[in-house]
Amino acid sequence: MATATLTGRQRGGWAAANLVVIVLALIPVVWLLSLSFKTPGAVTDPSFWPAHWTGGNYGGILTSAQFLRPLLNSIGIGLISTFISVVLASMAAYAIARLSFPGKSVLIGLALLIAMFPLIALVTPLFTIERTLGLFNTWFGLIIPYVAFGLPLGIYTLSAFFREIPWELEKAAKMDGATPFQAFTLVIAPLAAPGMVTTAILVFLACWNDFLLAISFTSTISSRTAPAAMEYFSGGSVFTTPTGPIAAAAVVITIPIIIFVLFFQRRIVAGLTSGAVKG
Amino acid sequence: MAPITLDHITKRYPDGSLAVNDFNLQIQDGEFVILVGPSGCGKSTTLNMIAGLEDITSGELLIGGAVVNNKTPKDRDIAMVFQSYALYPHMSVRENMGFALKLAKVPKDVINQKVEEAARILDLTQHLDRKPANLSGGQRQRVAMGRAIVRDPAAFLMDEPLSNLDAKLRVQMRTQVSRIQRRLGTTTVYVTHDQVEALTLGDRVAVMRSGLLQQVGTPGELYHQPYNLFVAGFIGSPAMNFLPGSLEGGALRTSLGDFPLTDEVRREVEGANAGRDVIVGIRPEDFEDAALVPAENRARGITFKTAIDVLESIGSDVFVYFSRGRDTGVSSAELDELAADSGSTDTGADAETVTARLDAATRIREGADAELWADGAAIHVFDPATGRNLSLAAKAGGPVPPAPQQEGPIT
Numbered sequence: 001m002a003t004a005t006l007t008g009r010q011r012g013g014w015a016a017a018n019l020v021v022i023v024l025a026l027i028p029v030v031w032l033l034s035l036s037f038k039t040p041g042a043v044t045d046p047s048f049w050p051a052h053w054t055g056g057n058y059g060g061i062l063t064s065a066q067f068l069r070p071l072l073n074s075i076g077i078g079l080i081s082t083f084i085s086v087v088l089a090s091m092a093a094y095a096i097a098r099l100s101f102p103g104k105s106v107l108i109g110l111a112l113l114i115a116m117f118p119l120i121a122l123v124t125p126l127f128t129i130e131r132t133l134g135l136f137n138t139w140f141g142l143i144i145p146y147v148a149f150g151l152p153l154g155i156y157t158l159s160a161f162f163r164e165i166p167w168e169l170e171k172a173a174k175m176d177g178a179t180p181f182q183a184f185t186l187v188i189a190p191l192a193a194p195g196m197v198t199t200a201i202l203v204f205l206a207c208w209n210d211f212l213l214a215i216s217f218t219s220t221i222s223s224r225t226a227p228a229a230m231e232y233f234s235g236g237s238v239f240t241t242p243t244g245p246i247a248a249a250a251v252v253i254t255i256p257i258i259i260f261v262l263f264f265q266r267r268i269v270a271g272l273t274s275g276a277v278k279g
Numbered sequence: 280m281a282p283i284t285l286d287h288i289t290k291r292y293p294d295g296s297l298a299v300n301d302f303n304l305q306i307q308d309g310e311f312v313i314l315v316g317p318s319g320c321g322k323s324t325t326l327n328m329i330a331g332l333e334d335i336t337s338g339e340l341l342i343g344g345a346v347v348n349n350k351t352p353k354d355r356d357i358a359m360v361f362q363s364y365a366l367y368p369h370m371s372v373r374e375n376m377g378f379a380l381k382l383a384k385v386p387k388d389v390i391n392q393k394v395e396e397a398a399r400i401l402d403l404t405q406h407l408d409r410k411p412a413n414l415s416g417g418q419r420q421r422v423a424m425g426r427a428i429v430r431d432p433a434a435f436l437m438d439e440p441l442s443n444l445d446a447k448l449r450v451q452m453r454t455q456v457s458r459i460q461r462r463l464g465t466t467t468v469y470v471t472h473d474q475v476e477a478l479t480l481g482d483r484v485a486v487m488r489s490g491l492l493q494q495v496g497t498p499g500e501l502y503h504q505p506y507n508l509f510v511a512g513f514i515g516s517p518a519m520n521f522l523p524g525s526l527e528g529g530a531l532r533t534s535l536g537d538f539p540l541t542d543e544v545r546r547e548v549e550g551a552n553a554g555r556d557v558i559v560g561i562r563p564e565d566f567e568d569a570a571l572v573p574a575e576n577r578a579r580g581i582t583f584k585t586a587i588d589v590l591e592s593i594g595s596d597v598f599v600y601f602s603r604g605r606d607t608g609v610s611s612a613e614l615d616e617l618a619a620d621s622g623s624t625d626t627g628a629d630a631e632t633v634t635a636r637l638d639a640a641t642r643i644r645e646g647a648d649a650e651l652w653a654d655g656a657a658i659h660v661f662d663p664a665t666g667r668n669l670s671l672a673a674k675a676g677g678p679v680p681p682a683p684q685q686e687g688p689i690t
Contacts, residue, residue: 176379
């Protein structure tokens with residue numbers, strides 16, 4: 001019974017289904033928000049909304065080096081990892097999309113393999129390696145594995161974007177006297193910008209949200225990232241759990257992600273390639 | 280501006296397939312040369328080799344007297360117009376046209392001046408600051424031309440630059456391309472699969488088939504003195520009619536009637552050892568309504584009666600279609616390829632249908648019997664085995680009637 005217009009009942013059914021999905025997705029976030037505004041004593045209070053609103057949790061974490069330094073680490077490590085991943089991935093993806101070279105399918109297979117590998121199985125060997133190399137508890141101790149796990153993702157996303165760009169544009173650039181590097185940076189890369197931004201967002205999100213590597217390869221706030229640092233928050237006394245500050249910190253580290261996605265969403269759908277060829 | 284020489288150019292792909300086989304062509308300074316042929320004949324590969332976008336397997340390519348086989352496109356000083364135009368979508372028209380000069384580190388004011396001059400020639404001045412996405416197909420095509428013109432290169436290479444335009448615009452742009460080339464006097468190599476474009480634009484036309492150069496000549500030479508079946512069938516619209524024929528004594532017997540043979544043709548046919556079976560080619564315009572043929576011309580050809588299947592009047596001319604000699608089909612690899620290219624194998628058109636172009640004054644009606652005349656002096660005789668034109672010597676030496684070259688209807 002595929003009809004173009006929905007009956008009142010169908011409409012109602014869809015609305016209910018949509019509502020269920022939205023509620024399921026948003027309840028934990030709202031709950032987190034609510035917790036972050038509760039006083040330490042009211043955390044166990046069964047009411048959903050705080051009886052007494054307080055900004056104390058935010059004030060506490062935003063003045064504490066225990067959170068601010070890890071936040072800085074998160075931003076720094078995330079940005080550096082993203083930058084390296086996107087630069088390397090775009091070069092690799094370009095080669096995969098354009099050239100046929102021996103070992104190409106092996107390379108693609110390896111990239112996929114790395115992406116599939118369960119991270120938890122790698123933590124122990126990587127920990128030993130990092131200890132030996134002196135990378136443990138440093139920014140690069142996290143950046144290197146983040147880049148390694150960000151690359152397969154980047155290569156796959158970007159090579160799909162590069163394949164979409166007409167090869168004739170590159171030939172035209174060559175005829176116009178561009179070196180291969182100029183053709184890439186002046187013609188191909190600007191057109192693949194939406195793809196690069198998409199890749200950057202995905203890689204950054206992966207770094208930003210990582211907990212497993214961050215908790216394993218760091219030991220002090222000099223390199224600990226925000227998600228890991230939240231584990232080490234302390235309550236007002238030995239007997240209070242720091243639920244409020246953790247909720248506040250979770251809200252704080254969620255905000256950049258929301259801004260990030262909202263800001264770049266428009267660029268992703270801009271569809272820069274329109275008008276390149278006939279149409 | 281420079282002459283281009285292709286000396287025994289061959290292109291073999293790593294998988295062993297031969298795309299271009301021993302291609303020789305001398306292109307004079309300022310000449311407009313067309314490479315034409317059905318798809319897959321190697322014309323675009325040849326152009327890409329001249330451009331430097333594909334390696335040359337063997338042979339030498341000279342531009343302006345210097346061997347450029349191993350030079351990058353950048354160092355060959357040539358500009359190319361692509362079929363898809365390949366405009367940079369993120370740059371304005373002005374930036375697109377000035378891109379090559381910017382890369383060459385030409386001062387900004389010089390670039391601006393050159394871009395504006397080219398824009399004036401191409402009537403693009405008011406569009407200079409727009410992006411390609413906001414231009415029509417014809418405007419994009421002109422920007423692509425402009426990008427080539429701005430550089431003032433030694434040669435223009437054009438790869439089917441008009442094939443993405445609709446029929447009407449294509450005819451207009453064709454004239455414009457021709458005008459621009461004359462004005463600039465730049466050596467131009469132009470690839471197309473459209474023989475009408477080839478005949479109207481080129482100083483000389485090179486016909487290719489399966490990687491082999493078939494014939495190079497002026498449009499008139501190709502039309503009136505085709506070297507072989509393929510060229511004869513490819514050039515001309517509507518295409519030349521081919522009929523089986525056999526030599527019977529001093530005459531050429533076909534399903535239309537017996538054509539008298541001139542001594543030159545007979546000697547040539549006998550000398551070729553081709554046997555008695557030949558393929559006879561007659562262009563549509565070499566037929567006429569018998570009633571309209573002046574008495575003094577009648578003896579030159581033959582008259583025959585036939586039922587007219589279809590009649591199409593386009594005002595200036597009348598095209599009639601009739602079928603003959605279904606039982607003795609012509610078979611030749613070249614004809615098969617032509618049929619595949621023209622799409623007649625797809626449409627299921629009868630290969631034995633003969634097309635004739637008659638004077639508009641004809642009273643012949645569709646479905647009725649009519650008496651037609653075929654000009655015996657204009658027929659071509661081909662060897663079915665090799666495809667060679669056996670009547671060529673006679674044609675070149677004898678009085679070739681200067682038939683006016685007209686375009687067929689655009690179908």
